[in-house]
Amino acid sequence: VKLYSYFVSSASYRARIALNLKGIEYEYVSIDANKGEHLAAEYLAVNPQGLLPALVDGDNTLTQSLAIIEYLEETRPDPPLLPADPVERARVRALALVPACEMHPVNNRRVRNYIAEDLGHGRDGMISWVGRWNARGFETLEAMLSGNPHTGVFCHGDRPTLADVYLVPQVDVARRFETDVSPYPTVLRIAEACLELPEFQAAKPENQPDAPPS
Amino acid sequence: VKLYSYFVSSASYRARIALNLKGIEYEYVSIDANKGEHLAAEYLAVNPQGLLPALVDGDNTLTQSLAIIEYLEETRPDPPLLPADPVERARVRALALVPACEMHPVNNRRVRNYIAEDLGHGRDGMISWVGRWNARGFETLEAMLSGNPHTGVFCHGDRPTLADVYLVPQVDVARRFETDVSPYPTVLRIAEACLELPEFQAAKPENQPDAPPS
Numbered sequence: 001v002k003l004y005s006y007f008v009s010s011a012s013y014r015a016r017i018a019l020n021l022k023g024i025e026y027e028y029v030s031i032d033a034n035k036g037e038h039l040a041a042e043y044l045a046v047n048p049q050g051l052l053p054a055l056v057d058g059d060n061t062l063t064q065s066l067a068i069i070e071y072l073e074e075t076r077p078d079p080p081l082l083p084a085d086p087v088e089r090a091r092v093r094a095l096a097l098v099p100a101c102e103m104h105p106v107n108n109r110r111v112r113n114y115i116a117e118d119l120g121h122g123r124d125g126m127i128s129w130v131g132r133w134n135a136r137g138f139e140t141l142e143a144m145l146s147g148n149p150h151t152g153v154f155c156h157g158d159r160p161t162l163a164d165v166y167l168v169p170q171v172d173v174a175r176r177f178e179t180d181v182s183p184y185p186t187v188l189r190i191a192e193a194c195l196e197l198p199e200f201q202a203a204k205p206e207n208q209p210d211a212p213p214s
Numbered sequence: 215v216k217l218y219s220y221f222v223s224s225a226s227y228r229a230r231i232a233l234n235l236k237g238i239e240y241e242y243v244s245i246d247a248n249k250g251e252h253l254a255a256e257y258l259a260v261n262p263q264g265l266l267p268a269l270v271d272g273d274n275t276l277t278q279s280l281a282i283i284e285y286l287e288e289t290r291p292d293p294p295l296l297p298a299d300p301v302e303r304a305r306v307r308a309l310a311l312v313p314a315c316e317m318h319p320v321n322n323r324r325v326r327n328y329i330a331e332d333l334g335h336g337r338d339g340m341i342s343w344v345g346r347w348n349a350r351g352f353e354t355l356e357a358m359l360s361g362n363p364h365t366g367v368f369c370h371g372d373r374p375t376l377a378d379v380y381l382v383p384q385v386d387v388a389r390r391f392e393t394d395v396s397p398y399p400t401v402l403r404i405a406e407a408c409l410e411l412p413e414f415q416a417a418k419p420e421n422q423p424d425a426p427p428s
Contacts, residue, residue: 048357049312060301064315066280067307074300086288087274093281098263101278105319114346119335132328143262 001026002056004046006033007208008176010104010169011065012053016208017165018069020199022076026055030210033109066100069162081162092156095144095163099170103137107173127178134170134179138187141167146186153193160194168194172205215240216270218260220247221422222390224318224383225279226267230417231379232283236290240269244424247323280314283376295376306370309358309377313384317351321387341392348384348393352401355381360400367407374408382408386419 003019003026005012019026031037031052039050047054047063055062057075062068073081082089105111107130116126145151155163171191174181181188194200205211217233217240219226233240245251245266253264261268261277269276271289276282287295296303319325321344330340359365369377385405388395395402408414419425 049316049354051316060304062301062304062308064308064311066311066315067304070307071300071304074303086285087276089288090274090276090281090285093284094276094278097278097280101280101315101319102263102265105315106325111320119333119339121333125333140263 002029003027004029004031004043004052004054004056005208005210006031006038006052007205007211009033009052010108010173011051013169013172013203013205014065014165015053015055015068016203017168017200018072018081018162020203021079021081021160021165022072023079024072024076028209030208032210066096069165073162079159081160081165083156083161088150088156091144091150092161092163095141095155096166098137098140098144099166102140103133103170104173106133107177130173130177131179134174134177135183137170138174138179138181138184141187142184145190151186151190153190155190160197160199164190164194167191168200216243217241218243218245218257218266218268218270219422219424220245220252220266221419221425223247223266224322224387225265227383227386227417227419228279228379229267229269229282230422231382231414232286232295232376234413234417235293235295235374235379236286237293238286238290242423244422246424280310283379287376293373295374295379297370297375302364302370305358305364306375306377309355309369310380312351312354312358313380316354317347317384318387320347321391344387344391345393348388348391349397351384352388352393352395352398355401356398359404365400365404367404369404374411374413378404378408381405382414 001024003015005016005028031043037043038052044050046061049063053065055068062071082092112126115121115129116123145155150156152158154160155167168191171181206214215238217229219242245257247266251257252266258264260275263277267279269282276285296306326340329335329343330337359369364370366372368374369381382405385395420428
């Protein structure tokens with residue numbers, strides 16, 4: 001198994017967490033998005049979308065972090081990242097889809113750059129843009145998590161699931177772009193619980209081979 | 215089964231297509247997002263996220279269109295919206311995730327309004343914004359679809375799948391917001407094939423009970 005990844009890409013971070021939680025060893029192939037390597041011919045031959053991550057498993061190349069993780073769940077079911085019950089699975093997927101569909105796509109690199117540079121809102125405008133959509137998403141997550149009887153040490157019960165795989169990188173994005181996360185205590189408590197696990201620690205941006213020396 | 219829907223919401227459109235393809239009869243509950251009903255207390259009690267759609271199945275309320283459709287797939291597997299093989303499932307999911315994660319979230323109502331009004335780019339700026347991200351997404355879809363041996367009458371083979379459920383509403387968004395779709399012939403051919411099916415026709419925005427008279 002080979003993962004095309006960039007240390008600070010939050011979609012790559014999700015895939016790294018999922019691989020670690022499933023105990024799958026993988027080769028790390030760094031694609032430096034800051035240098036535009038994700039749009040170079042070499043990587044476009046792997047993933048024509050030019051987005052990270054991509055996973056190579058034998059003869060197959062998979063793209064889109066959620067499709068990759070659902071594939072890992074189907075081909076390496078143990079330990080599971082989704083509960084067994086369909087209604088509980090839907091809750092876990094809905095929790096993951098808040099970062100996946102409401103937060104990250106509006107705040108990713110190409111959108112940030114377009115807001116700051118092409119639309120001329122500068123760094124301050126970009127920080128405010130990121131903060132706006134992050135805040136909405138975290139409010140939703142806090143509402144879905146706090147007081148729900150399924151919420152445990154982690155988003156759903158006492159084992160990490162797909163929901164945690166998506167939560168932790170989004171909290172990291174919030175910190176990098178100065179979004180105040182203090183109004184979301186359940187989100188923060190769960191992110192901290194996750195980061196006590198070696199599988200999450202090993203997946204952190206600063207622990208990747210392509211991270212700059214601290 | 216009850217679906218909280220707004221005729222012109224593309225996430226609602228996806229859920230309607232999936233319900234129709236699975237032959238599930240449902241009660242249509244209109245939430246007029248144009249009048250802000252999605253943010254009123256009555257609907258927030260159903261879905262605290264204030265996003266459409268929401269599906270009520272017995273005692274359970276489900277949110278996020280992808281979580282809803284995966285739930286329908288698990289609880290009503292016939293006819294399937296995903297192939298049996300894990301690699302093929304990953305391809306279908308990745309195709310669905312291009313509209314779900316790269317196009318729709320950047321172009322939905324609240325983001326459009328923020329670009330046009332709060333950031334002061336007006337209607338022209340909003341149309342240009344929508345067009346930019348639509349074009350990127352359709353380019354990706356066209357690259358993933360054209361020339362791939364799995365592409366058939368529909369996105370994956372000769373039966374509609376989750377990928378088609380996501381493709382058709384996004385083409386509708388493109389038309390409403392004046393994105394030129396002519397550079398994407400495979401996308402267009404497949405969307406047209408889908409719309410020949412009664413399950414897609416019945417799900418179209420203009421055929422919903424809350425659509426204005428034409």
